[in-house]
Amino acid sequence: MPDHGAPRVIPGGVLDGGPGFGGSGAGREPDRLFFVVGVFDGLHRGHTYLLRRLREVAARHGARPGVITFDHHPDEVIVGAAPPVLCDPLERLVRFGRDGVDVVVVQHFDATVRMTPYQDFVAAIAGRVELAGFLMTPDAAFGHERRGTPATLAALGREMGFAVEVVDPFDIDGRQVRSTEIRSDIARGELQAARHLLGRSVAVVGRLAGADGVGVVAFELPAALPPAGRYRVDVEPAWAPGLPRAGRPVRAIGLVGPGGSLALEVRRGASLPSGDLLRIRFIGLSR
Secondary structure (H helix, E strand, O other): OOEOOOOEEEOOOOOOOOOOOOOOOOOOOOOEEEEEEOOOOOOOHHHHHHHHHHHHHHHHOOOEEEEEEEOOOOHHHHOOOOOOEOOOHHHHHHHHHHOOOOEEEEEOOOHHHHOOOHHHHHHHHHOOOEEEEEEEOOOOOEOHHHOEOHHHHHHHHHHHOOEEEEOOOOEEOOEEOOHHHHHHHHHOOOHHHHHHHHOOOOEEEEEEEOOOOEEEEEOOOOEOOOOOEEEEEEEEEOOOOOOEOOOOOEEEEEEEOOOOOEEEEOOOOOOOOOOOOEEEEEEEEOO
């Protein structure tokens, strides 16, 4: 089957000059880039709308669309705990490619990045690429104390020679799509409501331990699971950039425990897909 579609991924980030992005011997990027900066933790419908607008704006400025995101959720540093993951980090890269993003810079987020003024962050970007501009929504901001707002960045852009384009956020029935609402829907077991906001079914990624038709799933990151119960699920190898999709998913029963555990059960004679990481997509309650 064809590749998922993969953007060029630049690890390390802006400030530490990751490989291929101003690192040792790398020099400047050859491309003119128009960026959007964000966590994109859910890659929900609001995010895909923003990436669609990014493609349009970048083309208008004669640039390639780029995303600057983070290797883990900033709340892990800011408040000491990350919220449950709505989109596996590697799957997120695949979906960036599907949404037409050409370059993804994955910035390591730590206390130093948190304290970096937006002017310094922008200067680091402009020192490594031909910076065409930034796409933002009216309430978007980055940099220390979120002082990099559309207004302050536009003023900086007039000095440095880049553009700032502001677009209205995506909403459904007058409400913005937010990851916190999606997590709440999942926690309440409202999988169809979560799917409506995500634009896809709820899915988690984990490692499987066990055999003989039953396996317990271990999660490296907090997983957004529905309430305890039996669910129909589809199981396939986890997505990753550059890897082809496997064949048809295996239908199984997902047993969610009261403590947030997940076990998989397949019918007699069936087997779960091979692979180090599995993607478990929730379909609905098993009646």
